[in-house]
Amino acid sequence: MSDTDGKKTLGVRGPRSGSVKQSFSHGRTKNVVVETKRKRVVTPKPAAPKTSDGGGSKPVGGDPRKRPAGITDAELERRMKALTAAKAREADEARAREADEKSRAEERERRRAEIEQKEAEEREREEALKAKAEEDAKRLRDEQAARAKPAAPQPTPADVEAKAQKSAKPAPNRSDRDTRDQDARTAKPKGADDKRRSGKLTVNQALTGGEGGRQRSMASMKRQQERARKKAMGQSQDREKVTRDVQLPEAIVVSELANRMGEKVSNVVKSLMQSGMMVTQTQTIDADTAELIIEEFGHRVVRVSDADVEQVIEQTEDTPEKLTDRAPIITIMGHVDHGKTSILDAIRNARVTAGEAGGITQHIGAYQVTSESGMPLTFLDTPGHAAFTSMRARGAQVTDIVVLVVAADDAVMPQTIEAINHAKAAKVPMIVAINKIDKHEANADKVRTDLLQHEVIVEKLSGDVQDVEVSAKTGKGLDSLLESIALQSEILELKANPNRSASGAVIEAKLDVGRGPVATVLVQNGTLRQGDIFVVGEQWGKVRALENDRGERVKEAGPSVPVEVLGLNGTPEAGDVLNVVETEAQAREIAEYRQKAAKDKRAAAGAATTLEQMMAKAKADEDVAELPILVKADVQGSAEAIVQAMEKIGNDEVRVRVLHYGVGAITETDVGLAEASNAPIIGFNVRANASARNTANQKGVEIRYYSVIYNLVDDVTAAASGLLSAEVRETFIGYAEIREVFKVSKVGNVAGCLVTEGVARRSAGVRLLRDNVVVHEGTLKTLKRFKDEVNEVISGQECGMAFENYEDIRKGDVIEIFTREEVERTL
Template identity: 50%
Template sequence: MSEVTVRQLAETVGIPLDRLLSQLSEAGLPKSGAEDTLSDEEKIRLLSYLRQRHGKGDGETDPLGPRRVTLKRKEVKALRQGRTGGATKTVNVEVRKRRTYVKRTEATGLTPEQLEAERARQALEEVKRQRELEEARRREEEEARRRAEEEAKRQAEEAEEEARRRAEEEAKQAEEAAAEQEEAVTEAPPAPEEVPAPQPVVEEAPKPSPKKAKKKKEEEKRQRPARKKLEASDQLLAAKARKRRKAKETVRQPVAPQVREVVIPETITVAELAKRMAVKAADVVKTLFQMGQMVTINQVLDQETAALVVEEMGHKAVLQSAEDLEQQLIEQATQPLSDEKPRPPVVTVMGHVDHGKTSLLDYIRRTRVAAREAGGITQHIGAYQVKTDHGRITFIDTPGHAAFTAMRARGAQATDIVVLVVAADDGVMPQTKEAIDHARAAGVPMVVAINKIDKPEADPERVKTELAALEVVPEEWGGDTQFVPVSAKTGQGIDDLLEAILLQAELLELKAPTKGSARGVVLEARLDKGRGPVADVLIQAGTLKRGDAVVCGEQYGRVRAMLDENGKQIKQAGPSTPVEILGLSGVPNAGDELIAVKDEKVAKQIAELRAEKAKAKRMAAQQAAKLDQVFAKMEEGEVVDLNLIVKADVHGSLEALREALTKLSNDKVRVNVVAGGVGGITESDVNLALTSNAVIIGFNVRADAGARRLAEEKGVEIRYYSVIYDVIDDVKKSIKGMLAPEMKERIVGVAEVRQVFRHPKFGQIAGCMVKEGVVRRNLPIRVLRDNVVIFEGQLESLRRFKDDVTEVKAGMECGIGVKNYNDVREGDLIEVYERVEVEAED
């Protein structure tokens, strides 16, 4: 430190000059003026005096912290692995070592002058920081005052604008009243001819008699209304003349017809459609009548018909789907999310049965979760938030990867990190491999916890080697996966595991908005006998409060109660917080999205829309990618990903199939083997195929009953083979398009229209005679006139006499109602046909 003047020190510290001179005098350092200099020793004496006056002694611990030096070393080793058939494979493994040295500076190693100088520097920085805080507070007060002034100014401008608008409205009303008065005068009957007023007599005349004077007054009284009407007529003519002059001065442009964008939902009434086009409902009814449809203003139109009406009346139709309507309702009923802050990571624990997943969580939470479950096995999904010394972590304990994949199949992305638990004494098991496949399909990072290292037969190196063969390579071997040896029984390595999870979370930089309408995902739901529908929800964004109206999948309601994982009532929950909520109208599905809305009425409307959409989806079963669909996509010019899941009887066949199928990729089709395994096809494989849009290939293996039932329900394709070359040839043919199916039409029956009549209930009915084949009610039809197709559609009704029938054979009479078509004429032919899929030949 160098010498400074008293003025410079006052400016640096940020205090008045007089105050600093007073403090110097009290400290025994009298300075007469602002230009006097201060040495380092004088500044230290001033600092010591100030510290003693504020109750701080000189024996406090020195704030200087330790210094660290980290040394890194790296070397490459060759690791040889054996293969089937005696061949070996050499893998270069990079071993990295890091050692950190900490050097602490002893207090006795510093001179008193250095210590005092350091303390003086820190004291000056503290005073300067306080000064900056005061300055920031002053700026905030000025900003608040400025905003208040702007708000007052804005309110004054709004009041002035409102007064001006009212004055204009009053002036407009006065003009309209004057115009109405003018119209009333115009419509009045013409005034009688004006009687010439008597001329004044210059010469003196004799005084009229009283009888004549009375008669004269009566005549003037009779002519008075006529005079008033004449004056009003003159005023009206003058006003019209002024308007004509003003019209000549101002040239008005013609107004073009206004074209509106009319939003049309899937169904809409005639009255609502007229309202959206800003026209009379009678005009819409007239247009529909001209198009051949007799409707009323309360009749419901389909989207296609409404669009035709809108275009016919010169407007632009904008079709609105159920998804758009649902999204619009959600946007109107929710508050935007804001104020992003870091959130705890959501960790899913997966692994093989009895490898210690729940026991590991039990030790972390310090509760006896496993003791309350049947046989110590997790029976349902449970979520728990743990407060550690390193931060908060939300754990999701699953009964296996099946539930994890089932949630992903519904679109739930609730997991940030997967902790793969592998027993050190058991090694990698089949469910361990499946867990790795599911974690990779989810696209989330993994942390491997090698459990049960306290057992004598534990072999962590064996676990690392087996996982490295599955391309899960430890960091110390040059990979990107953290391996942490732990013991759920003794607690060994638990802190290291938590540090590894939090380190991975820091790399992900997890953040979520805390303000706005809450959003979350359902982890599990059940129907409680005493409490009704209960849902375990993981909040992902916003803050959920007790009493909020929510919509959850196809269910809705209001949050009557909200509990944490310990059953304690809470009032609100932020991001990454698992809660149990009560008050829903029904039991939602695992993976359903929860959204908080402003009104319970809107929540009910959204839930009903979703229920209708789900019903439509159930009508058309969900289809996975079929091999037969590959060629159709190739013709469109897009690159197709053909995902396969291969299950074989032995490991050698699995590897051979994996390599052979992967080599079949070309410029138009990429063949991806998503997962593979040894053994039968299970429900987990079907779920994985559903989420990854894959086809399952079974080589010398079969699917169990549950997997077959699930595959049939979800539309997942399973193909069985016993020869490797058959698998390869089948996929090759699929890629070349040789398996593309051909669709052909087959005429089932033809009916001739003999007479057309109208029914008051069913509309137009065609009396027909079936000439060929059979007319079936559920098949598509064509209406032919002079052997030309004029309409394609469906049958509305099929009757024989007064009975509804499903089919009518040749030579029989029937009554046919054509759906959405009212122009069937005598002599027309109604052709019934069906589409048949014919497999292509090699």
């Protein structure tokens, strides 16, 4: 038996080399050569079976002498199991990788097959189209050749003789004739080399045709062949002149004129230059010059005015059969704090007041509610403060019914009278809601009596105006109020046509940071839908989204429905009319015309003054102190109301000047304007952005924020009062009579006086009276009692007085002594 029997030979296990296939995106793969170094693994011998003689057994794992030191049987068994599990896991991972690689390869093959199939189908389609085009072209050439071939004329005797002489000439040999035929067959048609693509494919070639590019259409090929046929037959190729009706406004750009005539811009510019006008295509020419050019090109002139662009939004009257019932629009009006919003809260079961600063309404809110009878009602809640007169006026212009809210404990107030006047001017029916009837001091009869002074006679006093006693707090009388509104709307028979282009009024407009310009629109006629193109005032837009009064997105809004419209290109004015048009071009043209008209109107208003008027105004402005301010508000209505309130602050000496007002956040541009004008910035329910805040801090511009208009008006009034010159008040303190005049060296004339009334003080002002006529007013240079300087001399004592820079004093003159006091004035 050899020494190696039953034992493994000792060897060195070196690194094993192999390759790994890596997969990348877009189907790319790469083979990488790797080396794997294996660790030496000690495999214990299997344990010997137990003996039957009870003498014990060998330990698990073989002979302990051949096992690594410190390894127990349990540890060795655990290691063996872990090794087996690791090998099984590696095998599973390898199988998973192989399956994944196989599926990826199959997917790549499938995609490659699909692409090849599509390319083959595309080539077949292109070859079929090319073959068809060649066949059509060949057939067309044959037809043209057949038409162009002239009929054979009858031979004349001269022709017969010439033919006989020609036949007598020697015939050319066969080889020459064959050469000429071969040249004719191999000759390439003219222009064939020009159309062959050479070199790289350029963008121009790809767009105009050629291999791999766009193919010429059949119509283009037919036109080319028709031109070639006419040229060969000697016919004229001039096309028939198209005469157009050219709409000509008061002024037109040269390029637009050429577009309307259908002529080349270069030809129009050339014609103008020949007429002596050196212009370019971007310059504007007047209507008379344009008319000459149009007639020169052979077109007809149709004169139009700029205002004709608005003819597309002229509304036609609806026939009675197209009209359907619509919800009434109710405006709630009244004095501040008389409970207008609270009544609407009770009707809507919401808390509108909680969202307004100071508990007062400062915006026009539009809400739609449904009564218990199922009838929809649209409410407009207008502010009651005096500053929002214009907003209440807009509310009355779009309303059907006015609900005049009067507090039973406060009776008729100034804004109540304004609301009555607005309702009468709008010629809409009125319902009087006498609120706060639950209070102990409520007196509804006093309210009815006070309304008589303003020609509002309620039904209880034998009039035609409905009156309802309500309490927003307890809910008393609200059902009666809704019944009165429903009855009044039935009498009015309100109808509209929902199946037409929408038109409506802008109740409020604002600039939202996240949504852009937003307008609250009350649809009056038609149906406003998402995607409609509209023009509103000087702005236009496309309805990007519609939101109802509850903030929900809706697809359309019919008559009498208030919605917020998103998608404007600018913030419109509150009170503007919204009209839906067909195209964006019409909307843009109308908006540009309105902007130009408004600009011309402002310029005309500024220029409509004579030189004398301007001089007088400048002289008057010199004596008036101004407080410049900038106003930025959250909505257009609030900005207008603030500006109107600012115009009322001031008098003949001081006034508030609003340099700029707008809607939206305070920007860096506003800060720059404020710095140049040394003016503060007033922010009403808006804030400055980060860059504007930093710039304002650097340049020392004051930004003040407000959310209640009372506080804003009070602060601006106080600031304007500071520009008033202080009022000087004089207080008489005494008289002194000059008894003698002394001439003192280094002092001048000194009056010896007797204080006859009051007291004489050195710090007081004095007037010198001669025969009760003031001859001098000034201050005292000295006041002496005997030889001592004193501050005060009382009545009945003698003293000496000398005037500052005045010595014409005489015996018998009277000196009036008084004090001056400056008192601050307020507006």
